[in-house]
Amino acid sequence: MKTTRVLDLLGLTVVAAIATWLLVRSFYGSLPPISVLAGASLYPIAVGELILGFVVRSRIGGSRVGDGPQQLHPITAARALALAKASALVGAGVTGVWIGFLLYVAPLASTVRAASDDVGGAIVGLVAGLALVGSALWLEQCCRAPKDGSGESR
Template identity: 60%
Template sequence: MNATRVRDLAVIGIVALIASWLLAEAFYGSLPPIRLLVGASLYPIAVAEVAFGFAIRNRIASHRVGMARGQLHPITIARAVALAKASALVGAASAGVWAGLLLVIAPDRAIVRAAMEDLPGVTVGFLGALALTGAALWLEQCCRTPDDEEDEDTPGGDPSWGTDFR
């Protein structure tokens, strides 16, 4: 499985930004208020993924991955990689949506009271989406075996072949 590319996440974020900016320009007046907790909803997931990343990285570094009792099962690591990839996509798309909203309400915050009230929630949401994306990339990086890093440095090496979990 190939690593998530930041370029792909940037494209997703830009497309989401443009779409949300166009929709917010057209329909901002009919949107409900954006509260602080709405924007903060991605932080617990980001924190959990960072913690999970540290746990997996420590298990891989100490060679405690395998199918024996007390070891981290390789399927768990594969599931963590899938979670990380999905979270990176969600984080990038969410960052784009929040950025599009920021582009609409930030210029109007001094004039429109609703924009001023929505600004903290949108800002917290944007930062939470960036945190989720970063945490997902971190978790994915932590799931790599030492063989993965060696294969990337080898000319012609295929990093997808270095995923044997010892």
């Protein structure tokens, strides 16, 4: 399986940002307020993938891949890799959504009270999206097979 390309993630982020900016520009008046907790739901997922990355890395690095206890089953490693790839895409899309939202709301923050209230929640969501992308790329890196059994990643 090929590694996730950062250029693909950036492209997704840009498309999501433009689409969100256009939608928010048209419908901002009918949107509910954005609380600080709105984007925070991705933080536990990012932390979970970060921890999973350390576990996978230690097991692969210690040649503990197999079917027994205290070993990483190869199917589990493949599932972790699929999770990492999907999470990177979701994180890039969410990051783009919050960037698009901020591009519309931030200039209005000095004159519109609702916009100034929404900026905090959008920033929390933006950082959560970036955290998810970072932890997903870390998990993907940790799932790489070592070269020639030496314990080092390719």
